[in-house]
Amino acid sequence: MLKYTIRRLLGMIPMLILISIVVFTLAKLMPGDSLSGEIDPLNTNPEYIAEMREKLGYNEPLPVQYFDWITGFLQGDFGKSTRFKVPVADVIIEKIPNTLFLGVMSLLITYILAFLMGMYSGRKPYTIGDNAIAGVNYIMLAIPSFVAAVFAIYFFSFHLNWFPFGGSVDILVEEGTLDYWFSRLHHVLLPALVLGAMSTASYTQFLRNDIIENSRKDFVRTARAKGTPLKKIYNVHILRNSIIPLVTFLGFDFAALIGGAIITETIFTYPGIGQLFLDSVTSRDYPTLMALTMLLSFLTLAGNLIADILYGIVDPRIRLD
Amino acid sequence: MKKNKSLLWLFAMILVVSAFLAACGGDDGDTGSKDSKKEDGTTEDKAADGEPQKGGTLVYGIDAPPEGLFSTAFYGIQTDFDVISLFDESLINYNENLEPEPNVASWTTEDNKVFNFKFEEGVKWHNGEELTVNDWVFAFETLADPDYDGPRYTNVQTIEGAEAYRNGEADTISGVEVINDYEVKITFDEARVNNLTNLWSYPLPESVLGDVPVAEMSASEWVRSTPIGIGPFKVDKIVPGESVEFSRFDEYWNGDVNLDKIVLRVIDNSSVVGALQNGDIDMISLQPVSGPEVEPLENVEIVTYPGLSYYYVGFKLGKFDNATQTITEELPKYQSKELRQAMMYAINRQEWVDAFFFGYANVVNKPVPTSHWNAADDAEADLNTYEYDPEKAKEMLDAAGYVDINDDGFREDPNGDEFVVKFSHYATGNPTFESRAQAITQYWEEVGIKSELEMVEVNLYYDMIEKDDPSIETFFGGWGTGTDPDPSGLWKADQLWNYPRYNNPEADQLLDDALNIDIVGTDQQKRADLYIEWQKIVNEEVPMLYIAELEEIVAMNERVGGTEFDVSGSNSPAEWFVTE
Numbered sequence: 001m002l003k004y005t006i007r008r009l010l011g012m013i014p015m016l017i018l019i020s021i022v023v024f025t026l027a028k029l030m031p032g033d034s035l036s037g038e039i040d041p042l043n044t045n046p047e048y049i050a051e052m053r054e055k056l057g058y059n060e061p062l063p064v065q066y067f068d069w070i071t072g073f074l075q076g077d078f079g080k081s082t083r084f085k086v087p088v089a090d091v092i093i094e095k096i097p098n099t100l101f102l103g104v105m106s107l108l109i110t111y112i113l114a115f116l117m118g119m120y121s122g123r124k125p126y127t128i129g130d131n132a133i134a135g136v137n138y139i140m141l142a143i144p145s146f147v148a149a150v151f152a153i154y155f156f157s158f159h160l161n162w163f164p165f166g167g168s169v170d171i172l173v174e175e176g177t178l179d180y181w182f183s184r185l186h187h188v189l190l191p192a193l194v195l196g197a198m199s200t201a202s203y204t205q206f207l208r209n210d211i212i213e214n215s216r217k218d219f220v221r222t223a224r225a226k227g228t229p230l231k232k233i234y235n236v237h238i239l240r241n242s243i244i245p246l247v248t249f250l251g252f253d254f255a256a257l258i259g260g261a262i263i264t265e266t267i268f269t270y271p272g273i274g275q276l277f278l279d280s281v282t283s284r285d286y287p288t289l290m291a292l293t294m295l296l297s298f299l300t301l302a303g304n305l306i307a308d309i310l311y312g313i314v315d316p317r318i319r320l321d
Numbered sequence: 322m323k324k325n326k327s328l329l330w331l332f333a334m335i336l337v338v339s340a341f342l343a344a345c346g347g348d349d350g351d352t353g354s355k356d357s358k359k360e361d362g363t364t365e366d367k368a369a370d371g372e373p374q375k376g377g378t379l380v381y382g383i384d385a386p387p388e389g390l391f392s393t394a395f396y397g398i399q400t401d402f403d404v405i406s407l408f409d410e411s412l413i414n415y416n417e418n419l420e421p422e423p424n425v426a427s428w429t430t431e432d433n434k435v436f437n438f439k440f441e442e443g444v445k446w447h448n449g450e451e452l453t454v455n456d457w458v459f460a461f462e463t464l465a466d467p468d469y470d471g472p473r474y475t476n477v478q479t480i481e482g483a484e485a486y487r488n489g490e491a492d493t494i495s496g497v498e499v500i501n502d503y504e505v506k507i508t509f510d511e512a513r514v515n516n517l518t519n520l521w522s523y524p525l526p527e528s529v530l531g532d533v534p535v536a537e538m539s540a541s542e543w544v545r546s547t548p549i550g551i552g553p554f555k556v557d558k559i560v561p562g563e564s565v566e567f568s569r570f571d572e573y574w575n576g577d578v579n580l581d582k583i584v585l586r587v588i589d590n591s592s593v594v595g596a597l598q599n600g601d602i603d604m605i606s607l608q609p610v611s612g613p614e615v616e617p618l619e620n621v622e623i624v625t626y627p628g629l630s631y632y633y634v635g636f637k638l639g640k641f642d643n644a645t646q647t648i649t650e651e652l653p654k655y656q657s658k659e660l661r662q663a664m665m666y667a668i669n670r671q672e673w674v675d676a677f678f679f680g681y682a683n684v685v686n687k688p689v690p691t692s693h694w695n696a697a698d699d700a701e702a703d704l705n706t707y708e709y710d711p712e713k714a715k716e717m718l719d720a721a722g723y724v725d726i727n728d729d730g731f732r733e734d735p736n737g738d739e740f741v742v743k744f745s746h747y748a749t750g751n752p753t754f755e756s757r758a759q760a761i762t763q764y765w766e767e768v769g770i771k772s773e774l775e776m777v778e779v780n781l782y783y784d785m786i787e788k789d790d791p792s793i794e795t796f797f798g799g800w801g802t803g804t805d806p807d808p809s810g811l812w813k814a815d816q817l818w819n820y821p822r823y824n825n826p827e828a829d830q831l832l833d834d835a836l837n838i839d840i841v842g843t844d845q846q847k848r849a850d851l852y853i854e855w856q857k858i859v860n861e862e863v864p865m866l867y868i869a870e871l872e873e874i875v876a877m878n879e880r881v882g883g884t885e886f887d888v889s890g891s892n893s894p895a896e897w898f899v900t901e
Contacts, residue, residue, distance in 0.1 A: 048472045084388055085395070085470065086540040094561055150591050158595035165592045165601060171564040171584060172378075269587045271386065271562030279386075 005309065012301045016294065020073075023293045024066050033058055033284050056082065069290065079287030083280065088291045091276065096258065098168050099272035102195070102265070103257035105188050109196025114203030121204065122211025122242070123234055130208070137201040146263040149194050153267070156190055163190040166269035191268045195261050203246065210242040244314040251307025255299035373883050377899040378582040381407070382596065382605035386562040386587045391548040393523040394463060395471045395539040403606075407567055407583055407894055408447070409550025412440075412457065413522040417887040418694045419804045420845075421517055425452070425551065425574070433838055434512035436520075440503040444574040446526050447549035447556075454505040456524035458497050462486065463525055465494060468536035476521040481508045512838040514848060518805040524551070553578040553895035563587050579883060579898035593876075597621045603881050603899065607874040609681040610753070615876050622879055625872040626886040627692040630801035631685055634744070634761065634866040636661060637796070639822030640789045646815045648824045654794065659721035661863045664742075665707045666714035667768040668761060674869045677757040682869040687856040690870050692888035693806035694845065695835075695852035697860075702853050704860045714768045723770070731771035741771045743794040747783075748776035758797060786820050796820070798865075804889065806852070807836060812859070823864035831855040 033053070057065055072079055078088040117137070121130040140148075157165040163186065164170070170183045214220065215238055223233050258273060265274035273292065280288040311318050387404050390396040396405060412426035425444055430436045444452040463469060464477045465486045477483050481496030496508035509516045526549055533541050543549070546559050551574070554567035567583040588596055588605070594614045596602045598621070607615060607623070615621055636655040639648040655661060670684045686704050689696045699706055718724075722735030734740040742765060746758035755776055762772035775792070777785065785793050798820065800811055809832045810816055814824045834840045835851040860867075875886060880900045885892040 048474065080540075083397075085390060086545070153592050154595055157592075158599050161599070165596055166588055167560075167563045167586060169560060169563075171558055171560050171566045171586075172582075267589045267591055269386065269563055269589050271560075275386070275562070 001309070001312065005305070008305050008308070012298075012305075015301060016297060019297045020070065020290070020294060021066065023297075024069065024290060025062070027284075027286055027289055028062055028065070030281075030284065033286075069287075073290075073294070078291040081280075081285050081288045083283045083285040083288065088287045091288060092273070092291060092295070095272050095276050098270060099258060099265075099274065101184070102188050102192055102261070102270065102272060105192035106196035106199075106261075107253055107257065109192055110200050110203060113197060114200040114207060117200065118204045118207025118211070119234075119239070121208040122215070122238075125208070125212050133204065134208075137204050140198045141201040143198065144263075145194060145198055145261065146267055148198055149191070149264050149267040152190055152194050163187075166267075168270050168272075187270075191261070191264055191270055195264055203249065206249075207242060207246060210245060211238055214238045214241050247314055248307045248310045251303045251305070251310055254303035254306060255296055258296065258299055373579050373896070373898040374900055375579055375898070376581045377579075377901065378584060379580050379604065379881060379897060379899050380602045381583055381585045382588045382593070382602035383585065384588060384590050384593060384605065384608070387565075389545050389559075389561055390539060391556070391559075392525070392539075392544045394460060394469075394473060394525055395544055397472070404565055404585060405548075405550070406552075406890070407565075407585065408548065408552045408554050408556050409523065410552045410893070411522045412438075412524065413517070415804045415889045417692075417889065419692065419806065419889060420694065426457075426522075428517070430517075432512050433514060433516055433843060434509050436507045436509075436517065438505050438507065440505075441574060442503055444551055445570075445572040446528065446551055447570055448526070448529060449572070450526065450528040452524060452551055453502040454499055455502070456527050458494075458499060458505065459527040459531065460521060460523060460525040461494055461497060463530075463535055463538065464521055466535040468534065470536065470539055473521065476519060479509050479511075479513070479516060479519060481510045483510075514836055514838055514841060514843070515805050515807055553893060554580075554583055573895060575893070576895060578895045580894070583894065594618075597876055597878070600878055600880075603878040604884075605876055607876050609678045609871070609874065611876075612679045612681055612874055620879050622877050624875045624877060624884070624886055625681060626875075627690065627888045628801075628871040628873045629690045629692065629803070629888060630799055631688060631690055631870040632682075632797070632799045632868040633688065634868060635786075635796050635798055635821045636864060637789065637794055637820075637822060638864060639824055641817065641819070641822050643817055646817070648814050648822050651824075652822075657721055658862055659717050660723065661866070662705075662707070663714040663717040663721070663723075663768065664765060664770065665863055665866045666710045666717065667770070668764045668866065668868075669709040670707075670868055671709070673757070673760055673764075676760070677753060678869065678871065681872045681874055683872070685867045685870045687860050688800075688808060688812070688865070688867060689806065689852070689856060690802055690888075693802070695806045695849045697853040697856040702857055704857065711764075711768050718768065718770070725769060730769070731766075732769045739771075741773055743773045743775065743792070744797070745775045745777050745782070745785075745793050745795070746797040747779040749779050761797075787817065789822070808832065808852075808855075809836065821864040823859075823862075825858065825862065828855055828858045831858070 053059055057068060060068070069079065080086065081088050081091050084091050117133045121133050124130055153165050156162045168184060168187050169180065170187070173179045173183045211234070215234075220233060220238065223237055224230070228237075262274035262278050264270075265272045266278055269275075276288065277292050279285070280292065383400055383403055385398075385400045387400045388396075388398055390401050391405055391408075393402075393405055393409060393411075396402055410424065412424055413428075414422045414424040416422050425441050426438045428436050428438045438454070438457075440452065440454055440457075446452055446456075461477050461480065461483070464471070464473050465480075465483045467487055467489060474487070477494075480494055482491055482494045483496070485491040486494045496510070498506040498508070500506060507520070513519075526543075529543050529549065530538060530541070533543070538544060546561075548556055553570055553573045553575075555570045557566040557568050559565050564587065565585040567585070569578045569581055571578075586602060588602060590608065590611070593602075593605060593607070593611055597605070597615060598618050600620060612623065615623060637652055638655060639652055640650040641647070642649045674680075674682045674684055683691070685691070686699055686706050687697055697704055718732060723732040723740060725732050726737055727733065732740055742762075744758065744762050744765075746754060748754060755774075758774050758776065762774045765772045782796075786796055786798070802808070802811075811818050812823065813819060813829050813832055814822075814826070831851050831854050835848045835855070841847040841851065873886070875884075875891075877884065881897065882900060883892075883896045883898045885896075
């Protein structure tokens with residue numbers, strides 16, 4: 001297992017290098033640069049822009065720029081955000097708690113909903129209830145989350161007044177108090193619901209299929225022959241077996257937790273990684289864009305690795321070496 | 322299998338990147354006008370009836386997250402400036418005619434070269450220190466420092482000795498002479514009529530920033546999370562990217578402050594209407610497109626005031642060489658003045674403005690926003706108003722030799738070759754841009770000019786225009802002018818931002834004369850006359866088709882009072898109040 005992990009970790013290095021080259025090139029291929037949005041007779045003059053381009057090294061050939069960037073990156077210097085004018089690491093660290101909070105909440109909502117729906121569907125497959133659940137799930141999956149977000153704000157915030165329409169916390173509440181955490185929870189709930197409830201489909205269907213499959217297995221027949229109550233068979237014997245493969249999904253969710261929800265965060269003006277990523281793309285903030293991409297790529301690769309290792313743990317038949 | 326997943330993910334990522342490229346070029350409505358700055362003033366009085374009330378909290382909305390550079394010396398985008406204006410104020414104000422007025426500083430000058438400034442005494446920074454001229458001098462030295470990473474060196478460049486200071490040849494700026502804590506003498510490198518309007522007019526608090534190296538200032542805590550100013554409200558707390566809490570500054574120098582608190586909230590455009598209706602926000606600047614939705618709301622009042630930006634359709638008349646700052650080549654295609662004028666007559670600008678700006682814009686006939694004191698009055702200056710007249714356009718085209726000779730329904734050029742007007746417009750996520758650009762080409766096609774539309778991604782767009790890319794022939798654009806009404810930076814032949822590459826020595830001479838103190842002295846009317854002369858020329862020659870000037874729109878809850886707006890922006894937030 002250890003050998004396998006190390007091998008996989010080493011294998012990530014060329015992958016990350018390749019990703020960095022591709023993303024860097026793509027980023028630079030985008031028209032304009034971080035200064036082209038600043039052309040404005042009130043604030044700047046052409047000399048300033050030319051001078052800044054020179055200072056930021058935008059006039060160097062692309063490979064030189066890449067090399068400069070990667071050298072700094074490897075030494076832990078992610079560069080200075082051209083937009084916020086502070087080190088990229090600071091910008092990212094500032095946003096991570098928000099995004100993590102939203103990610104965990106939405107994942108929790110997904111898990112709970114998917115668990116309940118999957119259990120029901122698995123127990124009563126091919127009934128109206130099962131089909132309704134599948135239908136709703138796939139419709140939710142098909143609705144773009146930004147459309148859902150706008151509707152959710154309109155309905156829950158403006159009509160019912162249940163939730164705030166945006167932000168991550170009420171600024172008037174004193175930091176550190178119980179009210180503060182309550183306010184944060186209150187703010188995060190609606191975006192988390194939109195994100196969480198919309199993506200239950202894969203978990204629900206996975207759980208459902210696994211339960212159906214398990215319910216046809218010999219041990220279930222034996223249990224029934226013994227006269228074990230059906231409820232117990234489903235809730236204990238089958239569920240325990242069916243939940244194990246779900247654990248491996250955790251690995252894939254790993255990157256999604258940090259990656260945030262790009263558009264949803266923007267609509268809810270929830271300052272997190274997703275919003276930052278979007279802004280860094282539109283304002284051509286290369287250092288931030290690259291650092292975020294690398295972070296997300298790394299997390300995805302790491303997530304895959306965790307998923308693979310978890311496979312091995314939950315199912316000893318899968319040999320990793 | 323796993324590897325495939327991550328590859329897939331990577332592709333998804335690339336797709337996402339390119340999708341944003343296409344989708345998110347900028348803010349909705351007025352991406353084209355690069356920023357129109359507001360500064361202060363009066364005209365429209367809205368206000369809940371009755372006397373100003375003390376106390377209460379006003380919620381102020383902005384529709385884009387600030388970047389967090391809360392210092393006038395360092396900020397980069399308008400949103401940050403909106404935040405700054407709530408807690409800081411300029412030493413010099415501008416009135417509704419955009420003429421400078423004393424605020425903290427008053428001045429005297431004999432010759433427009435040497436200015437004596439006098440500060441009010443007893444003005445306090447939010448940290449309790451008193452404001453002195455040294456804070457202003459400190460601001461000059463910061464802006465002129467070689468390590469300064471903001472864009473505003475140009476505002477101190479004209480002070481005598483600033484150049485030497487920047488090059489490290491001097492320890493102080495020689496043109497700045499501190500007389501005492503409240504008086505300073507500033508000498509410019511030469512006498513100009515607009516020395517004062519160009520001069521940097523915000524102090525920086527030496528007491529907190531004095532020890533910070535200039536290179537680290539923009540990243541310092543003072544700029545990011547604990548900014549101070551001299552305005553009626555001080556910053557209590559900042560939640561980055563979403564809200565700012567301000568509270569009344571009790572030692573404000575200029576009279577009483579009504580509100581207890583201002584809470585500034587960032588709100589996505591999609592939620593603005595609902596939040597206004599529910600009273601979740603009290604005040605916000607609107608995009609024209611939200612106007613029709615907000616108008617019917619009973620608890621919300623809309624106030625409009627003239628903006629300082631205009632939209633145009635430009636022609637590429639030449640090519641510019643930035644190294645020598647000259648127009649090096651003349652492009653023949655649109656040199657015919659009759660052609661350009663005919664294309665102007667062909668456009669029904671009023672109809673177009675009503676359709677795409679919902680009545681929040683006015684048709685213009687000159688490249689100077691009407692609110693400027695040097696704007697020509699259309700009737701008085703006898704400007705051609707180019708009323709929509711397709712018949713006249715057709716006649717003019719016929720006369721100029723643009724006739725359809727091969728019966729394909731479209732005109733050929735005077736040489737008998739195919740004539741196709743290529744029109745470019747920037748593309749962002751805003752779906753109305755394509756239709757409004759399409760509308761313009763349709764007007765041209767109606768008079769028989771074949772037109773082709775190309776939508777160009779917005780970041781690339783201005784770059785292509787600036788570099789005189791051959792694929793740009795006619796283009797849609799916008800400019801915001803500042804409080805200084807001089808159009809030289811956008812119009813003279815040696816300017817990079819003269820995008821049409823309009824080259825008319827006679828017109829340039831008028832602009833030079835209007836800035837030449839030997840010719841105009843300090844007589845504003847004399848200057849205005851020269852600018853009007855210049856506007857007559859560009860109105861006649863139409864190197865660009867002037868389309869419209871925008872209005873600024875503010876939506877306010879009915880409980881808000883004491884606000885006044887004019888072309889220079891809102892009045893001081895000290896006067897705002899809310900009724901319960």
